[in-house]
Amino acid sequence: MSGSKSVRKARVARHISALPPSGIRKFFDLVSTMDEVISLGIGEPDFTTPWTIRESGIYSIERGHTSYTSNLGMLPLRREICRYLARDYHLDYHPENECIVTVGVSEALDIAIRAITEPGDEIIYTSPSFVSYPAEITMAHGVPVPVATNCKNGFAPDAAAIEKAITPKTKAVLVNFPSNPTGATLSGKALKELADVVIRHDLLLISDEIYSELTYDETHVSIATLPGMRERTIFLHGFSKAFAMTGWRIGYACAPSDLVDAMKKIHQYAIMSAPTVAQEAALEALRHGDEARETMRASYQERRDIFVGGLNQIGLDCVMPHGAFYAFPSIKRSGLSSEKFAEKLLEKEHVAVIPGSAFGPGGEGFVRCSYATGLDELEEALRRIGRFVGSLARK
Amino acid sequence: MDKLLKILSENAPIDLEKVAKATKSTVKEVTKKLKDFEKSGLYHGCTAILDDSAYDKEQVRALIEVRITPRREGGFDQVARRIAKFPEVSDLALVSGSYDLLLTVRGSSLREVANFVAAKLATIDGVLSTSTSFQLKKYKESGHMMEDDEEYERLKVCP
Numbered sequence: 229m230s231g232s233k234s235v236r237k238a239r240v241a242r243h244i245s246a247l248p249p250s251g252i253r254k255f256f257d258l259v260s261t262m263d264e265v266i267s268l269g270i271g272e273p274d275f276t277t278p279w280t281i282r283e284s285g286i287y288s289i290e291r292g293h294t295s296y297t298s299n300l301g302m303l304p305l306r307r308e309i310c311r312y313l314a315r316d317y318h319l320d321y322h323p324e325n326e327c328i329v330t331v332g333v334s335e336a337l338d339i340a341i342r343a344i345t346e347p348g349d350e351i352i353y354t355s356p357s358f359v360s361y362p363a364e365i366t367m368a369h370g371v372p373v374p375v376a377t378n379c380k381n382g383f384a385p386d387a388a389a390i391e392k393a394i395t396p397k398t399k400a401v402l403v404n405f406p407s408n409p410t411g412a413t414l415s416g417k418a419l420k421e422l423a424d425v426v427i428r429h430d431l432l433l434i435s436d437e438i439y440s441e442l443t444y445d446e447t448h449v450s451i452a453t454l455p456g457m458r459e460r461t462i463f464l465h466g467f468s469k470a471f472a473m474t475g476w477r478i479g480y481a482c483a484p485s486d487l488v489d490a491m492k493k494i495h496q497y498a499i500m501s502a503p504t505v506a507q508e509a510a511l512e513a514l515r516h517g518d519e520a521r522e523t524m525r526a527s528y529q530e531r532r533d534i535f536v537g538g539l540n541q542i543g544l545d546c547v548m549p550h551g552a553f554y555a556f557p558s559i560k561r562s563g564l565s566s567e568k569f570a571e572k573l574l575e576k577e578h579v580a581v582i583p584g585s586a587f588g589p590g591g592e593g594f595v596r597c598s599y600a601t602g603l604d605e606l607e608e609a610l611r612r613i614g615r616f617v618g619s620l621a622r623k
Numbered sequence: 624m625d626k627l628l629k630i631l632s633e634n635a636p637i638d639l640e641k642v643a644k645a646t647k648s649t650v651k652e653v654t655k656k657l658k659d660f661e662k663s664g665l666y667h668g669c670t671a672i673l674d675d676s677a678y679d680k681e682q683v684r685a686l687i688e689v690r691i692t693p694r695r696e697g698g699f700d701q702v703a704r705r706i707a708k709f710p711e712v713s714d715l716a717l718v719s720g721s722y723d724l725l726l727t728v729r730g731s732s733l734r735e736v737a738n739f740v741a742a743k744l745a746t747i748d749g750v751l752s753t754s755t756s757f758q759l760k761k762y763k764e765s766g767h768m769m770e771d772d773e774e775y776e777r778l779k780v781c782p
């Protein structure tokens with residue numbers, strides 16, 4: 229009786245169907261149809277995971293370590309993570325109850341946001357940002373509140389602008405430094421001012437520090453080390469970038485135990501535990517990966533210097549990115565929108581970059597170029613971009 | 624042997640401009656530094672990494688372990704230097720363990736290498752014994768894998 233006559237309910241939840249399609253997806257589809265494309269659109273390392281880490285994964289499988297681990301992740305791995313954070317970040321977390329191993333920073337981000345967000349809660353994040361941030365907040369029934377950063381101060385967060393965006397519904401601030409897509413880092417005065425605002429308004433802070441090993445001009449300072457910040461910070465980190473382990477899907481979150489407990493609840497129902505083979509490989513990364521990690525970092529630095537120098541020579545103004553492996557040059561002088569610029573560059577010269585607008589407010593007028601690709605390709609890309617920019621100027 | 628390969632195997636050119644760029648210096652500075660390295664005995668030239676078997680199936684390489692008696696004056700050096708002079712010998716080192724010298728010998732056929740061992744090497748005064756292992760397949764040289772893993776395609780665009 230029922231069904232056929234009644235008005236059909238929407239099959240997909242409204243807050244999901246309302247999510248905008250990713251601006252990156254469109255370029256992915258375009259690029260897939262073309263030959264001889266040099267892609268500067270790849271947000272992952274161009275290295276394969278160092279052999280010693282891969283070999284540990286193989287060994288883990290050989291020994292038959294194929295079952296679940298504890299929800300929080302193997303204790304030896306959590307111990308090693310906390311030791312690593314103490315040694316390199318001066319952070320002090322307890323492996324027993326302040327650290328949870330996740331399926332990449334992606335999952336850590338998801339459970340951190342879900343653990344703290346009630347429907348209608350606002351979460352402020354600096355923009356342009358990693359594409360998942362606003363979507364993750366929306367999926368948790370929160371309200372994403374972007375605060376644009378500015379190239380004039382190297383895309384560092386503007387504490388005053390963040391403070392202005394705070395309302396009684398604000399629950400947390402979400403930041404990512406070194407930043408995808410700008411390569412900006414956060415230190416000194418800007419870091420302190422951000423911490424002051426968060427403390428003054430009694431907010432939580434989610435800090436995605438996934439690129440923190442990849443800094444080139446100064447050592448990374450975690451915001452959780454500032455006075456009064458540890459108790460209100462959820463620190464997110466992982467292995468994808470610094471150890472070239474994107475496909476292993478492994479990361480972690482560290483925070484005070486009440487927050488980790490809440491995240492663990494979601495994680496235990498939704499995920500159970502991160503992949504065992506990836507956990508054992510991650511353990512090897514922390515135990516014996518320092519040298520390989522440093523080699524990769526130095527290689528990104530070399531490429532950054534050449535590539536960013538080249539962009540500025542071509543006439544695309546680019547602030548020196550101090551971290552990650554992205555350059556975020558301004559294309560405003562071309563007179564094109566960032567999407568048009570990227571489309572035309574792809575069509576005319578077969579070079580793929582991502583329009584800054586795909587990364588949210590503040591991204592328009594810029595494009596993201598990943599320099600995690602071979603030097604020869606980078607140099608050829610520079611030649612092609614130079615030719616393209618020249619042809620625009622002549623018109 | 625192909626002329627280009629021969630040149631590469633003896634003294635491969637260096638892309639000075641590329642090196643200069645990578646070390647943030649000039650071609651002139653790099654050239655000067657190379658000269659200094661050469662003078663100090665650190666740098667002895669640059670050869671290409673080749674898999675001989677790929678262009679000539681008959682090419683052979685042999686690893687030869689040699690036991691020798693040290694000379695009263697020159698120790699092992701005198702004998703080792705004498706052996707090193709043969710153009711057939713591409714690498715030679717004094718090693719610890721159950722034999723004294725380890726050499727790599729190249730030849731255009733098995734017979735050529737066998738002849739070299741029997742007629743030249745074994746007859747040198749001071750050489751007590753030799754043990755020859757022919758190389759069957761090379762997997763890695765100077766840090767380079769001889770066979771690349773299958774192409775594994777990454778996503779062309781990702782966040």
Ligand SMILES: Cc1ncc(COP(=O)(O)O)c(C=O)c1O
Pocket residue numbers: 271331332333334335358404407408436438466467468474477478479782
């Ligand atoms: C800022 C940022 N956070 C998180 C992630 C996701 O990383 P994971 O592979 O650990 O899930 C990325 C990946 O591109 C990223 O750029």
